[in-house]
Amino acid sequence: MAQFEDFDDQEVYNKSQLLALTDATRNFVIEFGKEEAHIAFNLDDGDVKALLEKVPEVEKPVRWINVWSPNKQTKLVDALAERYKFSPRLLAVIKTAPPPPKQHNDDNHTGHHRPGTAQKDDVEANSSLRSSQLSSSSYAAMSTGHYDIAKLMINYHSVDIGTRFLCIGANWMHELSPSTLDDSIIEEGKQQPLWSWLILCDDNTVISLHEDPGVLMDPLHLRSIRNNTFSVMSQLSNHGHFTADPISIQSVRQAVDSNTLPGLPGVERASNLFYYLFDDWRAVFFTMSAFRKRLEALQTEILDDMTRRSYKAPNISIIPRLHILGRRVRQMQHLFEGYKNLTLRILESSSSTVRGGSNLTTGLSTSSRNVILAQSASTRFERLGDRLTLLILSETEEFLAEKDALINTASFSTFYFNINAQKDSEATARLTRSATLLAKLSVLFLPVSLMTAYFSVQIPELNNYTSRDYWYTFAVIISLSILALFFFSRLLMYITETLDSGVKSTGKYLSGALSHVKRKTAKKIGKEQ
Template identity: 55%
Template sequence: MAQNGFFENFDDDDVYRASKERSLDESTRNFVVEFGKSHAQIGFDLCPGDLQKLFDSGRDEEKPVRWMYVFLNIWAPNRQVELIELLGNRYKFSPRLLAIIQTMPPDTPPATSNRSVGKHKGLHKDDIELAISSVDTPRTRSPSQSLHTISQYDASKEMINFQSIDIGAHCANWMHELPHVKKDESILDEGSQRRLWFWLVLCDDNTVMSLHEDPGPVNNVEALKSMRGNTLSVLSQLSIQGHLSADPTSMITVRQALGLDAAATDSGTEGSSNLFYYLFDDWRAVYSTIAAYRARLRELEHDILADMTRKSGKSPNIEIIPRLHVLGRRVRQMEGLYSGYKNLITRIIESKPGMGHGMGHGMTTPRSLSGVGTRGQGVVLAPSATQRFERLGDRLDLLILSGTREFLAEKDALISMYFNINTQKDSEATARLTRSATLLAKLSVLFLPVSLMTSYFSTQISDIQDAYTVKEYWIVFAVMMSISFMGLFFFSRLLMWVTETLDEWVKEFSLSFARIFTKRGRARQREVNAER
């Protein structure tokens, strides 16, 4: 692999493999890719001087495959203050946006940069992005910290659906969050997500920038791969080597689509717009999030159905209802997240000119393509990318938002089913207890006459001592037991008949009394009215 700041042929297999390894290195700070339809080159860890030379060299019109596109990716922008300020000055970032990007995230070790970033403060407007799996690192704020000193990350922790769009003279910025699912530790932590910021900037010179919040020490290649998953997927497919080996379900067409549309007036705009879309759309992460919630819902459904066969002496699973409650809260948060995401897509598609900061140039609509590829004419989103954003919005409506509503309805149905099952089991247990109590009462009544007879035979009275034999005792015992059993059977039936009859009599008496009382009241009212 070439030294820092030098470019190599990204289509070369050795360079491609080395680039993949380096992009998964936690120490990698940034990379730049320039590509066209037939050629791509990549450079890693550019310093501000290298980037300034790249800007000063311009775009070689004789080699359109080189200047057609520049993709700049920066990890941990708070650790690269000089580089961020260079980009901010060139593309006219607003002071607020520049300060937000340079803000130090909480629980992050101090940067090793030559310049301090502690002075950069900004109120962060939260936003949304798609979820992928990762390891969570809790973020906490000191109790003594007041609302006046709250950082952007503290605000984003409390509010999920915030979103922000900045449109400048030469750039348009969409701030996203990457919530990463963490491993389950307790019921309250099930499905919780860590939100990492992801800034995506589309510039008017066919440049796309992506800036990732510093996650702090990760020390886990798989976790780092998960956090950078979509970015690395897009990066690998900008090379011919990666595109040929890509999974068909996640295949993107950025370089391959250049020049296919004869109506497109500028392939640079076409490429930058489509790359911007693919960086924006992490659709595989959406599926993984939905699948995780669906699997958890099916697991809880299995636990509830298994509770039907629970033995009477075993206590019910008291974790089911809290887990369903937490799952419902996560799904509602996801619904709000993707509702805001849908709104963000609408804002991107419907961005109007004249909204920019500074010179007044802003995001142009796909219909206003007169300034395509000319710096200072505003940011242009190609029609092909606009159509992709529209389809993404439709998928969010039809699959995600409708799916969350189905999740919530199924969650409520599971709660209702769980309580119905427990109510039914409680009713069965009560019925068993009632039958047992009735059986004990009948046995007591059955043996009561025999007990009295036995007490009579065992009484120490001189007149009856030695008057009865054992045979006579057992004959009397059999007779008393038979009479008691027959009496108990008929008495229980008679008791039921008497009880039902008394209930009917009481009901008829109550209705008759009510009718008589009503008639007398009405008659009394008529007499009073007649006297008047």
């Protein structure tokens, strides 16, 4: 049997915080009430079976069972399923192993554009490469496993109601540490979705199961993934609750007992625990804040480009960055709409709960009347739904509107939707420079060729030149050619432009004079007639 320890003990609390952020930790169980809390880590299936058969103590009526990587602890999951009558489908899905992470080759990474780097490869070759990669990735995405669907449709979620449980499942987004990302634009602001199940049972037990994230190279990534679980766990101890930031306080163990549920100790705390595990507000706040910062940075770059010097090339990396940002915002918008739907489903399930003390049934379904969601938790879910609608979803709409406004700016339309024309003009300019260089080389060596021909003439009077005379003459002529080429070329350009403008002015003058003569002639003819 697993050894439970007093969670209010300072030493146990410190050790528990370290274990919760250790990759080797598989699970933990906390039994708590208003006055006491005990915790145990790394229970096996035998420990869990013995624990479930034991009647909870009056002082500790609430039990929280947290499991990381349930696909690696199938016997433990079987014990939970047998106790709370999980459906065969739900049990099979929970025990499913997630697919291994895809390995990307940086050299052939689709959409791997680095800021400020010109794309010098052939366009048709790149198009063929991308098409082949997209075809292979589309074929790989045809799998219909649970995790494949969850990764493909970020807002995918599930609600399962049984005789002894209410289970919700959804993706939760986790911020990736910078060290795990490369500097490609497609990775900018990327987050990792991981699936979690939250289960509220009829005996004041709350079960949380979290998808296996795979091998993590950065400890900060593990902290990001377990951040909300770590926060809720810490505040179940008096040491964590009373030292928490005021805005982060989660009243689970310290919840006031409801007078509307007499004879059912622990319902209030189990319901609030279920809510706080669902409401990961920190991740939402950091996500929206990151969107705002990236949008403001792109706005500054686009507006600054309106005053860009003509000799500076436009920053074409803004196009994929703005596209990726819009895609991320739309994904999160769909995810938050899924959360909104989950809150509605939970509230609908508990809407027929009789609040009075004479009847303690809930409206989860006619066959699940033992699963009770306290009124305080229902109120919190209602407020969460309002926040999702009024704050989060409205903010994502504003982000998308600002993104569209940036696309419609004159500078963006002028410089960023004519990239193909710009590339064509750049290619033409390169060809022009090459032709100009060849012409200059021809002009440079033409006098030398004439001089060499002069020294090669077979005339008796011209046969007395020595090699020194030839090389001296060569040096003088090549020097004069270089001076004429690089110093008089600008003068010739100026003379050419002056003559061109003079010709245009003369043409305009002659055209005006001719039209004036025509008008006078027409008037004279009119008078004569």
